[in-house]
Amino acid sequence: MPRAVILSGALGSGHDMVSEVVVQSLEAHDWQVSTLDCMAMLGSRGAKLGDRVFRRVTAMPGLYDGLHFAHFRTGSWLVRAIDREATKRLVPAVKRELEAQPADLLFATFATGASVAAKLRTDLPRVRSAVLCTDVDPYWLWVWDEIDLYLVTSQAAAAAVRRFVPKAHIQVVPPPVRPAFYQAPDQFSARRALGIPEDAGCVLLMGGGWGLGPVAELAAALGASGTHVLAVAGHNETLRRSLEQLDRDHVHPFGFTDRIPELMAASDVVMTTPGATTCSEARVIGRHLVVLDVFPGHGRENLQHELELGAADACGPALHELEPVVEAVLERMKRPLPTVIRPPDEWPVAFAGALQSLGVSARSPQIEAAG
Structure with missing residues (x-):
């Protein structure tokens, strides 16, 4: 062997x-x-x-x-x-x-x-x-x-x-993507498991394993607008505790979790930093990307590449930039969205x-x- x-x-x-x-x-x-x-x-x-x-x-x-x-x-x-x-x-x-x-x-x-x-x-x-x-x-x-x-x-x-x-x-x-993403549930099944209404706008908000970017602030703003936010803190315990203090009717906090395929399937939009791994996973599930321009260096190169691939928008971390981008993307969505659009x-x-x-x-x- x-x-x-x-x-x-x-x-x-x-x-x-x-x-x-x-x-x-x-x-x-x-x-x-x-x-x-x-x-x-x-x-x-x-x-x-x-x-x-x-x-x-x-x-x-x-x-x-x-x-x-x-x-x-x-x-x-x-x-x-x-x-x-x-x-x-x-x-x-x-x-x-x-x-x-x-x-x-x-x-x-x-x-x-x-x-x-x-x-x-x-x-x-x-x-x-x-x-x-x-x-x-x-x-x-x-x-x-x-x-x-x-x-x-x-x-x-x-x-x-x-x-x-x-x-x-x-x-x-x-891109190398873990098998679980090719086996994700359909959108409405994932929403039922998470307690999210079928007709609600839903954003998966991630900041990578470190929980980078203003995740808590963005989750609070989106939740206040009536959007359901699946907010993932990764290994950032300070961020996880901050998320748990927000409006739990619309903000659903997670720490480091193996449920990302399910969360992506439930969402309409994946908002994340320009890490190649997460972006590739979202593309397997078939979710539109909103890529946060918060990671310098090779993050900026990866962001430009995601935009070139399509089904992606970019925005800065400021709320006045973020909210109109998310609103415009959600308006284009027709649920239920298909799940798993790449061949396994x-x-x-x-x-x-x-x-x-x-x-x-x-x-x-x-x-x-x-x-």
Whole structure:
């Protein structure tokens, strides 16, 4: 049985969700799979510092925009220094893991994981490597000559990879979405389970795993207008407590929950930050997106991509911008909305093809000799 190691990183929830799909997909082809969290492998102090710095920098949009567009996208001296500092710990740690339990494939769903996989190529030449990036513009840290296969979800992303490695082996695949979203209930069944009237306007309001943006303020304003709001706080306990203090007739608060497929199915509109994972899930369910322009850097790139794909609007976090956008979208809705509009086999078929392009038989898993 071939073995794969997923290199992920716990910054928000997006990388974890993508890794979950990859694990399930590999296991469906009889792979043994384990996951390494690059953030955790930095040690308790390093992981906490990295998380704190990222949160603070993204909370200052001008600063993070400058870092992303001037440094991360270009691979400046600053980003190279950050990469060296992180990988000098991670590369030996991952190598020890692989020496203890050899693997056939390193699969990175996190930028630093891609760097680690590339740097291990010299010492472990027979271990294949793949990178999956769901952002529309993979930046320098994602892209290395030593990676065998890149999986991206758009032609724009493929071109971004070729910017750094012109001869890269790239497969454009559908976004990886967890199977539960292809099995979501119909809209009215979901509403009955949640106690939401069939004829009411309903918005699912999310701020990612961290509960970013003015979620409580937006939920209060929409609820006051008579719209039912399914407000998800993610791991943000302060936000969850704030949501629980709002009008419970129209605001339905949730913490971190596995009921997102049901909540999306019940809604008319999904209002969220520009995370590729949540937006892709909403598109599988078939819900219109209102994307909040509250995440700088690669968030702005992803927002533009969602608008280009259609069935999406954008707005800032200010109430005077938000309310007319939501009102206009809700006026266009004719319930019940269809649920699950994407074919459930789109990702499995594409993923199997990607494995085969890497020299792995999907029907009878076998690694071909690296050459």
